[in-house]
Amino acid sequence: xxxxxxxxxxxxxxxxxxxPLPVLDDLNISVPEGEFAAVVGPSGCGKSTLTRLIAGLxxxxxxxxxxxxxxxxxxxxTVGMAFQNPVLLEWRTILQNVILPLEIVAPGMPRRDREAxxxxxxxxxxxxxxxxxxxxxxxxxxxxxxxLCRAIVHKPDVLIMDEPFGALDAFTREDLWQTMRDLRAAExxxxxxxxxxxxxxxxxGDQVFVLSGRPARTQAxxxxxxxxxxxxxxxxxxxxxxxxxxxxxxxxIAQGRDGETH
Amino acid sequence: MDMLRKIAVPIAAVLxxxxxxxxxxxxxxxxxxxxxxxxxxPPAFWKFRHLFLEMxxxxxxxxxxxxxxAVLVGTGIGVxxxxxxxxxxxxYPLLVGFNAIxxxxxxxxxxxxxxxxxxxxxxxxxxxxxxFPIAVSVGxxxxxxxxxYRDILRSLGASRMTIFWKIALPKxxxxxxxxxxxxxxxxxxxxxxxxxxxxxxxxxxxxFKSGETNGDYPLMFAVLIALAALGILLYYAVLVLERIFAGxxxxxxx
Ligand SMILES: Nc1ncnc2c1ncn2[C@@H]1O[C@H](COP(=O)(O)OP(=O)(O)O)[C@@H](O)[C@H]1O
Ligand SMILES: [Mg+2]
Numbered sequence: 001x002x003x004x005x006x007x008x009x010x011x012x013x014x015x016x017x018x019x020p021l022p023v024l025d026d027l028n029i030s031v032p033e034g035e036f037a038a039v040v041g042p043s044g045c046g047k048s049t050l051t052r053l054i055a056g057l058x059x060x061x062x063x064x065x066x067x068x069x070x071x072x073x074x075x076x077x078t079v080g081m082a083f084q085n086p087v088l089l090e091w092r093t094i095l096q097n098v099i100l101p102l103e104i105v106a107p108g109m110p111r112r113d114r115e116a117x118x119x120x121x122x123x124x125x126x127x128x129x130x131x132x133x134x135x136x137x138x139x140x141x142x143x144x145x146x147x148l149c150r151a152i153v154h155k156p157d158v159l160i161m162d163e164p165f166g167a168l169d170a171f172t173r174e175d176l177w178q179t180m181r182d183l184r185a186a187e188x189x190x191x192x193x194x195x196x197x198x199x200x201x202x203x204x205g206d207q208v209f210v211l212s213g214r215p216a217r218t219q220a221x222x223x224x225x226x227x228x229x230x231x232x233x234x235x236x237x238x239x240x241x242x243x244x245x246x247x248x249x250x251x252x253i254a255q256g257r258d259g260e261t262h
Numbered sequence: 263m264d265m266l267r268k269i270a271v272p273i274a275a276v277l278x279x280x281x282x283x284x285x286x287x288x289x290x291x292x293x294x295x296x297x298x299x300x301x302x303x304p305p306a307f308w309k310f311r312h313l314f315l316e317m318x319x320x321x322x323x324x325x326x327x328x329x330x331x332a333v334l335v336g337t338g339i340g341v342x343x344x345x346x347x348x349x350x351x352x353x354y355p356l357l358v359g360f361n362a363i364x365x366x367x368x369x370x371x372x373x374x375x376x377x378x379x380x381x382x383x384x385x386x387x388x389x390x391x392x393x394f395p396i397a398v399s400v401g402x403x404x405x406x407x408x409x410x411y412r413d414i415l416r417s418l419g420a421s422r423m424t425i426f427w428k429i430a431l432p433k434x435x436x437x438x439x440x441x442x443x444x445x446x447x448x449x450x451x452x453x454x455x456x457x458x459x460x461x462x463x464x465x466x467x468x469x470f471k472s473g474e475t476n477g478d479y480p481l482m483f484a485v486l487i488a489l490a491a492l493g494i495l496l497y498y499a500v501l502v503l504e505r506i507f508a509g510x511x512x513x514x515x516x
Contacts, residue, residue: 055413
C-alpha cells in the first residue's frame with residue numbers, strides 16, 4: 001500500500017538568540033493512506049514543529065516531507081488542522097466557524113451546501129442544536145468538537161492534530177476519543193495525532209511513534225494490534241496494558257537522553 | 263422597574279446638580295459677570311439659537327472628519343506596525359515622541375504653516391491629536407494575534423489579505439473601539455483648541471471666545487453645556503458603532 005505521508009530524514013533547527021536549536025534530527029515517519037499515526041514524546045522535543053512541517057507551514061532545513069506522492073513545499077488545501085486551543089472565532093456562530101475552511105477552499109460552493117455539510121458534521125459530533133451559539137457559550141469539550149468539525153469540513157485527506165484534547169478533563173477526553181473513532185469510521189482521512197496521553201495514543205492509533213528527547217528522532221514504533229472498533233474497555237485488557245507498559249518504558253528512555261533536563 | 267431606574271436616576275442626579283449650582287450662585291450673590299447660574303442659560307441659548315446651530319454644526323463636522331482621517335491613518339499605521347517588525351521598530355519611537363508633545367503647542371505652528379485655512383487647520387488638529395491611540399491599539403492587536411489563529415487559514419493556503427480580513431481585523435475590533443472612545447474625545451478637544459485660539463475662528467470654541475470678549479458669561483456657560491452635549495453625542499455614536507461591529511466581544515451578563 002502507498003504511504004500517504006512520508007517524512008524522510010527531516011532535520012530542523014530553530015535559529016535563536018543563543019545559536020541554533022536543533023529540534024528534529026533525521027526523523028523518518030511513514031503513514032499509509034487511511035491509517036492513524038499517534039506521535040508521543042517528551043515535552044519540548046519538537047512535536048509541534050513536526051505538525052507545522054507536515055502542514056507546509058514551514059520548510060525543514062534538510063530532508064523531505066511527501067504527501068500523496070507530492071513533495072510538500074507550502075500549505076495545501078487538502079490538510080486539516082486542530083490544536084489544543086480550539087481557536088474558534090468569537091464573532092462567528094458555531095456553524096459559521098465550521099464553514100470557514102470552505103470559504104477558502106471552495107469559494108464557489110453554494111451557501112446551502114456548505115451549511116448542510118457543516119450541520120451534518122455537527123450532528124455527528126453531538127452538537128446539533130448548538131449551531132447558532134457563540135463559541136463562548138459552549139463548554140471546552142464542545143468547542144473542541146466544533147474545532148474538529150472545522151478541521152475536516154473540507155474533506156482533507158490529512159488531519160493533523162496537535163494535542164487536541166490536552167486541556168480537557170479525563171472524562172470529556174474519553175468522550176472525544178470515541179467521537180474521533182466514530183468520525184473516522186464515517187469519513188476517511190489519514191491522521192497524525194500528537195499527544196502526551198499514552199492511553200489516547202493506544203486507543204486511537206494504528207501506529208504509535210515515540211520520539212526521543214530534543215532533537216527528536218524516531219525512537220520506537222509500535223503497531224497497535226487492537227480491533228478497529230475499539231471500546232474504552234479494551235484499554236484494560238492485557239494486550240493494551242502490555243503496549244502501555246512498553247510505551248511508558250520508551251518515554252522514560254526518551255526523557256533520559258535529553259528531554260526537559262531542568 | 264429596571265427601566266425606570268436606568269432613566270430616572272441619571273435625570274434626578276442632573277437635576278440635583280443644577281439645583282446645587284443655582285443655590286451656590288444665589289447664596290453667594292454672585293453677579294452674572296462672575297458666575298452664571300442655570301436659570302441664565304435658557305435665555306442665552308434662545309438669544310443665540312441660530313449661532314448655536316451654525317457653530318455646533320461647524321464643530322461637529324470638523325471633529326468627525328478629523329476623527330475619520332485619524333481612523334484611516336491610524337489603522338494604516340497600526341497594520342504596518344502589526345505585520346512588520348521593521349516598521350514597528352522604526353515607527354514606535356517616532357509615534358511616542360510625537361504623542362509626548364502637548365498638542366496645544368502645535369496650534370500656533372499649524373496656524374503659521376497654513377495661514378487663514380481655518381477649516382483645514384481645525385480638521386488637521388483633530389486628526390493629529392486623535393490618531394495615536396488607534397494606531398497603537400491596532401498595532402498591538404495585530405502583533406499579539408496567537409499564531410494558531412493565523413495557522414487555521416494559512417495551512418489551507420489562504421493569502422495574507424484573506425487572513426487579515428477574515429481573522430486579524432475582526433479580532434482587533436474590540437481593541438479598536440476601546441481606542442476610538444478615547445480618540446473621539448481627543449478629536450473634540452483638538453477642534454475646540456483651534457476654534458478658541460484662532461483669531462477669526464468659527465465653531466462653538468469661537469462662540470465661547472466671543473462670549474469672553476463681550477463679557478457675556480451666560481453665553482460662555484451655555485457654550486460649555488452645548489459642548490458637553492455634543493461630546494456626549496459623539497461618544498454615544500461610537501458606543502452604538504461598537505455595539506454593531508464588536509458587540510460579540512461583550513460577555514453575556516448574568
Ligand atoms: N519559532 C521558534 N523559534 C525558536 N524556537 C522554537 C520555535 N518554536 C519552537 N521552538 C523551540 O523548539 C523546541 C520544540 O518545540 P515544539 O515543536 O513546540 O515542541 P513540542 O511540541 O514537542 O513540545 C522547544 O524547545 C521550543 O522552545
Ligand atoms: Mg507542542
